[in-house]
Amino acid sequence: MAQCRICNADYTEFINFGSMPIANGFLLPQDYESEYFFEMRVGFCENCFMVQLIEQPEREQMFHEDYAFFSSLSKGQQAHFKIFAEKLLGEYLLSDSSFAVEIGSNDGIMLQHIAQAGVTHLGVEPSENVARAAREKGVNTTSQFFDEDFAAKVIEQYGHADTISSANVICHIPYMHSVLAGVKMLLKPTGVFIFEDPYLGDIINKTSYDQIYDEHVFYFSVSSVANMLASHGLALFDIEHLEVHGGSMRYFIAKAGSREISPRVKAQLHLEKELGLEKIETYEKLRANIEKSKDDLRALLEKIKIDQGRPVIAYGATSKSTTVLNYCDLGPELIDFISDTTPIKQGKFSPGMHIPVKPPEELYKAEPKFLLLFAWNHAREIMAKEADFKNKGGQWLCYVPEVGILP
Ligand code: SAH
Ligand code: TYD
Numbered sequence: 001m002a003q004c005r006i007c008n009a010d011y012t013e014f015i016n017f018g019s020m021p022i023a024n025g026f027l028l029p030q031d032y033e034s035e036y037f038f039e040m041r042v043g044f045c046e047n048c049f050m051v052q053l054i055e056q057p058e059r060e061q062m063f064h065e066d067y068a069f070f071s072s073l074s075k076g077q078q079a080h081f082k083i084f085a086e087k088l089l090g091e092y093l094l095s096d097s098s099f100a101v102e103i104g105s106n107d108g109i110m111l112q113h114i115a116q117a118g119v120t121h122l123g124v125e126p127s128e129n130v131a132r133a134a135r136e137k138g139v140n141t142t143s144q145f146f147d148e149d150f151a152a153k154v155i156e157q158y159g160h161a162d163t164i165s166s167a168n169v170i171c172h173i174p175y176m177h178s179v180l181a182g183v184k185m186l187l188k189p190t191g192v193f194i195f196e197d198p199y200l201g202d203i204i205n206k207t208s209y210d211q212i213y214d215e216h217v218f219y220f221s222v223s224s225v226a227n228m229l230a231s232h233g234l235a236l237f238d239i240e241h242l243e244v245h246g247g248s249m250r251y252f253i254a255k256a257g258s259r260e261i262s263p264r265v266k267a268q269l270h271l272e273k274e275l276g277l278e279k280i281e282t283y284e285k286l287r288a289n290i291e292k293s294k295d296d297l298r299a300l301l302e303k304i305k306i307d308q309g310r311p312v313i314a315y316g317a318t319s320k321s322t323t324v325l326n327y328c329d330l331g332p333e334l335i336d337f338i339s340d341t342t343p344i345k346q347g348k349f350s351p352g353m354h355i356p357v358k359p360p361e362e363l364y365k366a367e368p369k370f371l372l373l374f375a376w377n378h379a380r381e382i383m384a385k386e387a388d389f390k391n392k393g394g395q396w397l398c399y400v401p402e403v404g405i406l407p
Pocket of ligand 1: 063064067069071077103104105109124126127130145146147167168169172173
């Protein structure tokens with residue numbers, strides 16, 4: 001039994017994905033021998049309802065000067081964060097002395113708009129290469145990991161914050177109590193902490209188990225978030241369900257008692273109870289669905305690639321795909337290569353299974369009949385961009401929410 005990072009209770013493992021590499025650890029053959037693996041097991045805490053990885057690699061193994069994920073490569077995400085920045089500017093950053101902090105600001109996809117509006121801001125981004133890209137856009141960025149000690153230094157240098165925001169980062173940080181203590185200390189009395197992460201309800205509904213990988217140590221629900229805030233004098237006052245990353249939840253948090261709580265919070269807590277997010281049986285069912293998805297995907301690829309001898313190329317070398325490839329044991333014998341627009345991934349090989357990653361030009365040259373959609377969360381953007389492939393009779397293979405050919 002492991003101990004819950006939030007409430008210290010013993011909690012129950014419900015799935016073991018086996019040996020996993022670093023999800024964003026794209027590598028060259030000379031590095032295969034020293035490639036790092038850990039056992040990826042997931043558990044559910046029946047006391048505070050948190051779903052979490054049992055073991056997570058050290059943060060420096062995942063976030064460093066060669067971090068492979070650049071937020072701004074997706075046009076959809078650019079639009080998403082522009083709208084979010086406008087919300088911050090229009091509702092919370094209204095005075096001349098306003099100060100905005102972002103935790104995990106990556107290449108400045110969101111903060112660039114805050115910077116352009118002339119508002120004092122600070123991006124906290126430990127991965128130096130993406131932090132540099134943000135600075136080049138005029139975003140004030142420090143290459144640090146956010147925690148309580150760091151929050152104290154921010155207060156010394158800049159004072160307290162009106163907004164602390166974070167997207168797809170809070171679920172990455174195992175030392176949650178230090179983060180929440182830092183947030184509480186850094187916020188002005190009227191300040192807000194707004195974060196968004198992939199939503200557990202969507203992961204369960206869609207069997208999108210590929211959201212589970214080393215970086216994501218927590219899989220949040222409204223009930224588990226409300227529970228983890230309680231001991232810090234912080235309160236969840238509103239939520240917003242988002243389409244991004246296959247279904248995310250945005251959490252609006254303030255010092256307890258400082259804001260009215262929206263009825264949406266209570267309604268979602270009720271819905272989560274009905275969905276069974278507070279029961280271990282739900283996670284046992286999820287495990288069964290994941291195992292079926294694995295069998296179905298292998299069978300589909302074996303039919304096309306081995307029985308019919310037709311090439312399969314994958315689209316998007318996502319972190320998520322590292323879980324699918326390694327868990328389903330899909331290697332170069334089933335997938336010819338992965339096409340990806342990220343320069344730092346191109347010419348390298350996928351973590352663990354060592355499938356080549358190539359630029360999209362190679363995909364167009366190959367004129368494939370089958371594309372396996374790894375970046376399924378960007379489906380709308382990709383379908384529009386790749387309409388030609390479909391028009392010429394190409395077929396998209398997908399595994400979320402079910403294994404099959406996209407209609
Ligand atoms: N916010 C962006 C990037 C998400 S990727 C987006 O939504 O697209 C996660 C980012 O969090 C990475 O850039 C990583 O370097 C950063 N990160 C990880 N741990 C962190 C921590 N403790 N403090 C601040 N940033 C962190
Ligand atoms: P994403 O799904 O955003 O993230 P994660 O790594 O968190 O699973 O990653 C999208 C990947 O897909 C990224 O490497 C860029 C690539 N990509 C393309 O190759 N073409 C595209 O049109 C888009 C939108 C993304």
